[in-house]
Amino acid sequence: MKKWLLLTIISAIALVLAACGGGGGAKSSDDYTKENPLVIKFSHVTAIDSVKGKSADYFAKLVDEKTEGRVKVEVYPSSQLYGDADELDALMSGNVHMIAPSVTKMVKLDPRWQYVDMPFLFQDAEHVQAFFDSEVAQSLFNADALASNDIMGKAFWPNGFKNFSSNKNPLVKPEDFAGQKFRAQAGKVLEAQFKALNAGSATISFGETYAALQQGTVDGTENPHNNFDTMKFYEVQKYYSTSAHGRLDYAIFVNKSFWESMPEDLGKLVDEALAEATTYAQGLAADENAKSLEKIKSVGSVEVYEMSQEERDVLKEAMQPVYDEFADVITKELLDGIEALKK
Ligand code: LMR
Numbered sequence: 001m002k003k004w005l006l007l008t009i010i011s012a013i014a015l016v017l018a019a020c021g022g023g024g025g026a027k028s029s030d031d032y033t034k035e036n037p038l039v040i041k042f043s044h045v046t047a048i049d050s051v052k053g054k055s056a057d058y059f060a061k062l063v064d065e066k067t068e069g070r071v072k073v074e075v076y077p078s079s080q081l082y083g084d085a086d087e088l089d090a091l092m093s094g095n096v097h098m099i100a101p102s103v104t105k106m107v108k109l110d111p112r113w114q115y116v117d118m119p120f121l122f123q124d125a126e127h128v129q130a131f132f133d134s135e136v137a138q139s140l141f142n143a144d145a146l147a148s149n150d151i152m153g154k155a156f157w158p159n160g161f162k163n164f165s166s167n168k169n170p171l172v173k174p175e176d177f178a179g180q181k182f183r184a185q186a187g188k189v190l191e192a193q194f195k196a197l198n199a200g201s202a203t204i205s206f207g208e209t210y211a212a213l214q215q216g217t218v219d220g221t222e223n224p225h226n227n228f229d230t231m232k233f234y235e236v237q238k239y240y241s242t243s244a245h246g247r248l249d250y251a252i253f254v255n256k257s258f259w260e261s262m263p264e265d266l267g268k269l270v271d272e273a274l275a276e277a278t279t280y281a282q283g284l285a286a287d288e289n290a291k292s293l294e295k296i297k298s299v300g301s302v303e304v305y306e307m308s309q310e311e312r313d314v315l316k317e318a319m320q321p322v323y324d325e326f327a328d329v330i331t332k333e334l335l336d337g338i339e340a341l342k343k
Contacts, residue, residue, distance in 0.1 A: 029263035034069035038266060042098040043087050045079045045206045047230040051159050051281065051288045052100055052250060053077050059277035066269040071262075073098075079207035084186070088253075092149050097258045100157060100250045107187040110145040115330050115338065116247050117189040119319035120312070123342050125158065125286055128247060132156035132282075136337030141251075152256040155274060157281040160224035160289040161244035165237040168219050170305050172241060174198075174318035183209050183221040185248075189326050193246070196321045210236060224248050226285075229292035234302040241305045242293070245315055252278075 032038045042060070046052045053075075060073035076082075082090045082099075088108060090096045106113035115121065122128050131137050141153030164171045168180055177197035184190040184201040194201040204212045206227075212218050213236040221233065227248070228234060252274065262270065297304045327335060 027263065029070075029265050032067075032070040032263070032266065037067075037070050037072040038262065040071060040073045040098055040270070041076065041081070041096040042073055042100075043076045043081045043090065043096040044100050045084060045087070046077065046227065048077045050230040051224075051226050051285050052157065053230075054284060054288075055157055055277055055281035056100065058280050059273055062273035062276055063270055066273050067266055071266050071270055079205070083207045084205035091151060091253060091255055094150075094255050094258055097255045098252065100252050102159075102185055102248050103156075103251050104190070104248075105186050106251070106253075109149060109151075110140070110143055111187070111329050112140060112143075112331055112334055114187045114189040114326070115334050116249055117187065117193065118326070118330060118335070119193055119245050119322055120316045121335075121338060122161075122247050125160075127338075127342055128158055128249065129282065130341040130343075131338055132158070132249075134337065134341060136334060136341075139334075146253070147256065150256045151253050152259060153251055153253055154271075155252040155278040157250040157252065157278060158285040159248045159250060160226060160285055162222040162224055162246045162248050163228070163241060164220060164222050164243045164245070165228065165233065165240045165302070166220035167213070167216070167236075167238050170239045170241060170303065171220070171243070172305060172307060172311055174315060180219040181217075183212055183218045189322060189329075192322045192325055193319055196319045197315075206231075209233070213237060222246070225289045225292035225296060229295050234296050234299050237302055239305065240296060240302050242307050243312060243315060244307075245312070245319070 040063070042056055044052055044056055048057070056075045056077070060075050063071050063073045082096060084105060087096065087099045087101065088105065091099050103113045103116050122131070137156060146153055166180060169176055171177060174197050177194070177199040179199065181200040181202060182194050183204045184194065186203055191201050202218055204218065209221060210231060210233065213221060213233060220237065223233065228240065234240070259267065296302060
């Protein structure tokens with residue numbers, strides 16, 4: 001055999017071995033120590049003290065305790081490592097191993113994730129939890145769109161109901177929205193929601209929303225109380241209405257190849273930690289959102305209008321065109337499944 005050919009074959013084998021973790025193939029559990037841990041990179045876009053930030057840090061703490069430091073979860077909050085535009089790509093390519101996006105951002109892979117944006121779909125937090133625990137929610141995780149992109153859905157984490165805010169005027173009646181431009185997270189359903197209110201919208205990443213509001217690129221936005229509070233949007237918005245017109249919730253997605261390559265015993269402990277962190281997140285969301293509403297009311301820079309159920313019903317009626325346009329996209333199966341979980 002020619003020398004150059006032999007060298008090429010040897011370096012190809014070395015590359016394959018390196019990709020498998022070096023030396024003799026995939027690493028075993030014993031290869032990971034406190035000094036040389038298995039690292040899980042977890043990227044997210046919200047603040048450290050947000051519902052998601054606290055839950056992510058709690059997960060990292062549990063993993064550290066359960067594995068005695070042999071697995072280290074590196075949490076990158078506040079779009080530090082990747083923002084909305086690129087965190088999903090980073091997950092698919094294995095540059096991060098775990099993300100917790102607001103589920104509507106999964107529209108890039110499967111339009112049904114916009115179920116979360118359908119106006120007034122969920123009755124209350126219990127209804128949302130019943131959905132998370134249901135086969136209907138699981139069917140989103142089972143979709144080929146995830147597996148074929150090397151992604152696995154692991155858990156749902158709640159945040160809360162979204163509320164409208166603006167710099168122009170209080171937002172109560174449908175006509176209050178006319179002519180204003182709102183920041184939207186992603187997807188056509190949110191665009192249609194604002195269109196139904198005769199308003200415009202622009203997709204802006206979460207990390208750039210504060211500046212967009214400050215500079216007047218957009219007039220308003222929609223957030224759960226906790227995001228509005230922890231991002232200090234009250235500094236750059238004048239009016240806030242407790243519209244509770246839609247949800248913002250998360251799903252935990254992991255890189256499938258990475259997750260399945262973890263030594264079995266460590267993988268089991270990490271999964272246990274994730275299940276416990278999920279329970280923690282589910283217990284945290286409602287309280288943190290309630291505390292944030294009190295904070296928003298007390299800061300003094302934003303006028304809070306507490307909407308009545310009758311006022312919400314008027315908004316709901318105005319947003320009906322969203323259902324006419326998108327029920328087929330979200331699918332009847334998913335919408336009926338969610339409806340059936342109402343108490
Ligand atoms: C948003 O873009 O408004 C949300 O995705 C932020 C979040 O809670 O992750």
